[in-house]
Amino acid sequence: MRVYKRIIPCLDVQNGRTVKGINFESIRDAGDPIQLAKFYADQGADELILLDISATNEERATFIPIVEAVAAQVNIPFTVGGGISSVETARALLRSGADKISVNSSAVTRPELISELAVAFGSQCIVVAVDIRKVQTGWTVHTHGGKRDTGMDALEWIKQVVSLGAGELLITSMDGDGTKNGFALDFYKKTERLVSVPIIASGGAGTIHHFEELFTQTNVTGGLAASIFHFGEIPIPELKKELSKTTRIRYDKQ
DSSP, rough: OOOOEEEEEEEEEETTEEEETTTTTTEEEEHHHHHHHHHHHHTTOOEEEEEEETTTTTTTHHHHHHHHHHHHHHSOOOOOOOOSHHHHHHHHHHHHHOOOESSSHHHHOOHHHHHHHHHHHGGGGGEEEEEEEEEEEEEEEEEEETTTTEEEEHHHHHHHHHHOOOOOOEEEEETTTTOOOOHHHHHHHHHHHOOOOEEEESSOOOOOHHHHHHHHHHHHEEEEESSSHHHTTHHHHHHHHHHHHTTOOOOOOO
16 A cells, blocks of 8 residues: 655644744744645645644634634645644534644643544544653653643653544654754654554754655654745745655645
């Protein structure tokens, strides 16, 4: 079976605008999320991820109107996360047009939420996001937009969430976030030996070569990036054209 690689722009939304920072700090405006979503779909993105990055800290639900507007503009799958702590909230987002939902902090607080969501909607709809930071003993899990270090071992947590029903993982290296220094290949290699679900790698993309490394040196199927797309540094058609020479990536949209 041919397993295709995916290019996935991420739209971090705060106060109705797309924003981007470095190491989860120094946030700056990157544009309107609805316009960007349509632009990326037209450019050939394989999927989108829309994250309301302040929803958990502000204890509110992700904005339904933005999800509905994005769904009306794009014809590719997209995942929504931020402030999802119940089956009811997830159902509302899926009914609004999202294809998958992502949980992070709420899953750490109450791991059984993962199983509840998987039973309600199927594991294929459930993405568990894991924000990691390297420490002397390995990697630890962070929550609440990277503001809280749980002290939990990231690899152990990943095994647990998959056993609870997660159908996909979105793993973000906080050390690499926004730095454009490359993906955390060492961590993804360790992860793929532990679990068999699809993995989306996030944090550190800065060049076409970084994606090539990710897709040829690991079994990760999704490469996520934000700033290099938002600020026009690497056009998606150019990225996919180059990657099609060395990886199994669909290059069928210009």
